[in-house]
Amino acid sequence: MDYLVNILVFVLIYAVLVQSLNLIMGYVGVISMGHAVFSAIGAYTAALISVHLGYNFLIGMAAGFFLAAVVGALLAIPSLRVRDEYLIVFTVGFQMVAYEFMLTARGITEGQGGIPNIPVPRLFGFEFNTPLRFFPLAFGAAVVCFCIVWRLVHSPFGRVLKAIREDESACRALGKNTLKFKVLVFALGGGIAAIAGSSLAYFITFVSPGSFSIEISISIIVMVILGGEANFWGPLVGAAILVGLPEVLRFVPGAAGVVDVLREIFYGLILMLMMIFRPQGILPEYAAQAKEYQIPTDVQGDGNKDSVGDEGNLSLARRKTDTTQVLEIKGLSKSFGGLQAVKDVSLTLASGRITGLIGPNGCGKTTIFNLITGFLNADSGRVYVRGKEITGRAPYKLVNDGLVRSWQDIRAFKDMTLLDNVLVARPKQSGEKILSLFFSPWQVAREERENYGKALGYLKMVGLLDKAGHLAGNLSTAEQKLVALARLMATECPVLLLDEPTAALDMESVERIIKLIRNIAKQGWKTILLIEHNLDVVRGLVEEAYFMGEGRVLAYGEPASLMANPKLAEVYFGID
Amino acid sequence: MLLAVRNLEAGYGKKQILYGLTLSILPGEIVGLIGHNGAGKSTTLQSIFGLITPHQGRVIYMDRDLTFASPASKLDAGIYHLPQENFIFSDLTVTDNLEMSFFTMKDQATFESRRGEVFQFFPVLRDRKNQLAGTLSGGERRMLGIGMGLLRKPKLFLLDEPSSGLSPVAFQNVAKIIQEINSSLQTAVLLVEQNVKAAFKLSKRVYVMKAGRIILEETGAELLKRNEWWDLF
Numbered sequence: 001m002d003y004l005v006n007i008l009v010f011v012l013i014y015a016v017l018v019q020s021l022n023l024i025m026g027y028v029g030v031i032s033m034g035h036a037v038f039s040a041i042g043a044y045t046a047a048l049i050s051v052h053l054g055y056n057f058l059i060g061m062a063a064g065f066f067l068a069a070v071v072g073a074l075l076a077i078p079s080l081r082v083r084d085e086y087l088i089v090f091t092v093g094f095q096m097v098a099y100e101f102m103l104t105a106r107g108i109t110e111g112q113g114g115i116p117n118i119p120v121p122r123l124f125g126f127e128f129n130t131p132l133r134f135f136p137l138a139f140g141a142a143v144v145c146f147c148i149v150w151r152l153v154h155s156p157f158g159r160v161l162k163a164i165r166e167d168e169s170a171c172r173a174l175g176k177n178t179l180k181f182k183v184l185v186f187a188l189g190g191g192i193a194a195i196a197g198s199s200l201a202y203f204i205t206f207v208s209p210g211s212f213s214i215e216i217s218i219s220i221i222v223m224v225i226l227g228g229e230a231n232f233w234g235p236l237v238g239a240a241i242l243v244g245l246p247e248v249l250r251f252v253p254g255a256a257g258v259v260d261v262l263r264e265i266f267y268g269l270i271l272m273l274m275m276i277f278r279p280q281g282i283l284p285e286y287a288a289q290a291k292e293y294q295i296p297t298d299v300q301g302d303g304n305k306d307s308v309g310d311e312g313n314l315s316l317a318r319r320k321t322d323t324t325q326v327l328e329i330k331g332l333s334k335s336f337g338g339l340q341a342v343k344d345v346s347l348t349l350a351s352g353r354i355t356g357l358i359g360p361n362g363c364g365k366t367t368i369f370n371l372i373t374g375f376l377n378a379d380s381g382r383v384y385v386r387g388k389e390i391t392g393r394a395p396y397k398l399v400n401d402g403l404v405r406s407w408q409d410i411r412a413f414k415d416m417t418l419l420d421n422v423l424v425a426r427p428k429q430s431g432e433k434i435l436s437l438f439f440s441p442w443q444v445a446r447e448e449r450e451n452y453g454k455a456l457g458y459l460k461m462v463g464l465l466d467k468a469g470h471l472a473g474n475l476s477t478a479e480q481k482l483v484a485l486a487r488l489m490a491t492e493c494p495v496l497l498l499d500e501p502t503a504a505l506d507m508e509s510v511e512r513i514i515k516l517i518r519n520i521a522k523q524g525w526k527t528i529l530l531i532e533h534n535l536d537v538v539r540g541l542v543e544e545a546y547f548m549g550e551g552r553v554l555a556y557g558e559p560a561s562l563m564a565n566p567k568l569a570e571v572y573f574g575i576d
Numbered sequence: 577m578l579l580a581v582r583n584l585e586a587g588y589g590k591k592q593i594l595y596g597l598t599l600s601i602l603p604g605e606i607v608g609l610i611g612h613n614g615a616g617k618s619t620t621l622q623s624i625f626g627l628i629t630p631h632q633g634r635v636i637y638m639d640r641d642l643t644f645a646s647p648a649s650k651l652d653a654g655i656y657h658l659p660q661e662n663f664i665f666s667d668l669t670v671t672d673n674l675e676m677s678f679f680t681m682k683d684q685a686t687f688e689s690r691r692g693e694v695f696q697f698f699p700v701l702r703d704r705k706n707q708l709a710g711t712l713s714g715g716e717r718r719m720l721g722i723g724m725g726l727l728r729k730p731k732l733f734l735l736d737e738p739s740s741g742l743s744p745v746a747f748q749n750v751a752k753i754i755q756e757i758n759s760s761l762q763t764a765v766l767l768v769e770q771n772v773k774a775a776f777k778l779s780k781r782v783y784v785m786k787a788g789r790i791i792l793e794e795t796g797a798e799l800l801k802r803n804e805w806w807d808l809f
Contacts, residue, residue: 574771
């Protein structure tokens with residue numbers, strides 16, 4: 001009996017450890033091969049505090065949590081500059097350095113032999129010195145950790161995490177400071193892993209490097225994958241199967257000696273087979289089928305009204321006579337090595353109008369978009385939105401200034417529902433701040449309901465309300481472009497930069513998008529800059545256009561007059 | 577009829593790009609294919625050549641149904657596809673590139689003489705035959721690409737925007753060579769081009785595409801007579 005409870009405690013401790021990695025892997029998409037190090041930080045800190053300083057286990061666990069959180073936050077920084085495979089190798093290095101430290105820094109860690117005789121946890125005279133007694137402690141810690149993760153993941157904060165995993169650039173373009181989110185997730189993931197580590201230390205009253213090697217880090221990854229990445233209960237399933245099952249198997253006659261030998265083979269086989277046959281794990285991320293959503297009757301999001309955004313605060317009269325230059329570019333230049341992609345470009349967008357940016361392939365249109373929105377740094381020149389200079393500002397800050405862009409390759413968040421795609425774009429969500437999430441739940445809930453209604457309203461405006469619960473990746477290209485437009489509207493930005501919104505579409509879809517953009521501009525009093533190659537779209541939608549060639553603005557005017565200019569025809573159709 | 581494409585529908589995965597494309601090419605003809613960016617011109621060439629499998633429709637070449645034939649069999653049949661980018665091996669020399677192109681030909685003995693013919697069309701390739709292809713200029717690379725195709729004496733060249741990345745002068749050279757190849761070897765060409773005027777000059781007939789469909793078929797001469805072509809885009 002005691003032995004079974006023993007196994008259960010281990011399963012709980014590992015479930016917490018796996019959940020903490022799931023946060024980083026499943027929700028931010030970073031595969032860390034050094035996650036056991038955070039567990040080690042928790043274990044060793046707890047051991048040192050209780051053994052050498054004599055403080056009780058709560059202090060030991062808290063200290064471990066904070067130290068690991070700080071290390072985790074620091075680890076987020078290399079993840080900025082190091083991508084994918086290289087980041088994984090980086091975490092391997094991190095694990096190796098930490099392990100060596102545990103082995104050789106004898107003054108602190110007491111080396112290979114480890115730190116024995118960690119005082120058993122004690123509360124009001126009660127000693128948690130048997131598995132049965134320790135179980136409620138482990139269970140309580142697990143419940144607290146799972147609740148924290150639950151709250152985090154099923155919240156606006158968690159929604160942004162998923163979007164980061166899907167497409168970080170697209171997420172930044174919607175106004176999210178993704179670095180901040182990653183730092184927080186790494187910190188929390190590290191801290192929660194430390195709770196698991198310190199629990200282990202207090203349970204077996206002993207720490208040594210062997211519990212925090214790269215094999216352990218890999219086994220945690222296997223448990224995340226087996227249970228189901230980004231599924232909340234996945235870690236429990238993974239830990240139960242990979243920690244619990246082998247132990248339970250010991251009771252099978254004849255199996256006892258073989259279990260240890262087979263365990264490593266078993267782990268490896270699981271990794272290989274799961275990757276081929278079921279990479280999403282035992283529990284898939286979206287357990288439910290696509291749901292039908294009804295706009296809640298008490299929160300009627302009128303997409304039309306709300307797309308007016310900030311401008312809605314201005315009086316009607318003022319809006320009509322407002323000729324402020326909403327977007328102004330002065331002398332923008334950019335070269336790549338020897339190639340001058342953009343040469344001294346200046347343009348202004350007047351409020352409430354649709355302006356086109358046209359020109360032959362390779363003339364610098366998308367480069368200009370990237371320069372305006374901070375995805376590229378200009379060599380010279382300035383950009384102003386509503387009089388305020390935004391030159392070189394980070395992309396995520398521009399939504400706050402009222403500017404948002406779309407992408408030539410759409411970049412809808414494919415593994416998220418349409419509703420989530422639009423919701424994530426809603427600005428100023430207090431639920432994206434951890435403190436508000438845990439300490440102002442009522443405000444967060446109220447905002448969610450409002451945003452819910454508005455998001456459904458925007459989906460209704462693009463004609464996709466009935467597919468709100470579908471995953472964006474299952475939609476056709478044309479429908480994904482509609483979702484992307486709904487997403488832009490949801491930001492309530494008055495200035496929209498649209499990059500080839502009708503590329504690769506058939507004629508009917510092109511017509512549909514033209515009508516929609518016209519509606520958006522008129523009803524919401526939006527200012528739009530539009531890159532397009534299909535001149536039907538330019539003729540049907542655009543009031544004025546800038547004609548570019550070889551990185552320079554060659555002309556400006558109504559489409560009809562531009563097309564009557566023989567010099568421009570030469571540029572567009574080729575020289576003799 | 578050299579090539580007959582009937583009601584072709586194709587795309588990338590779930591994305592449909594071509595909506596019922598029909599065109600034809602007679603032996604020895606240069607046919608132009610123009611249209612706005614994103615209209616599906618490259619996709620058309622790739623579907624004909626078999627790099628993309630069509631969902632619907634037929635590709636009939638010399639009375640054989642090659643709709644689902646692999647690019648390798650299409651090469652053997654005499655079709656050569658030159659993409660807009662990545663059409664040469666940058667890390668190999670000019671000579672090695674030519675050898676690579678000839679590698680799957682059945683009669684290897686003719687390589688030397690064929691290569692000689694290519695060097696006659698493109699003397700600059702002979703001059704630079706030991707140079708790494710990646711260090712050639714844009715125009716020279718395009719010539720190497722066409723030369724690699726010429727080596728196989730195709731009956732139909734599928735050329736995707738041969739002018740892209742080239743200065744007007746460099747492209748003029750390339751255009752002249754396309755003309756020569758067509759007149760001396762009777763090689764048919766399906767020419768996708770952004771440089772519309774050049775396409776009209778080179779092509780006997782031109783198809784205009786918009787949003788995945790063909791909206792106009794006209795002779796190159798008729799189109800050249802016009803003052804402007806904005807309505808085609």
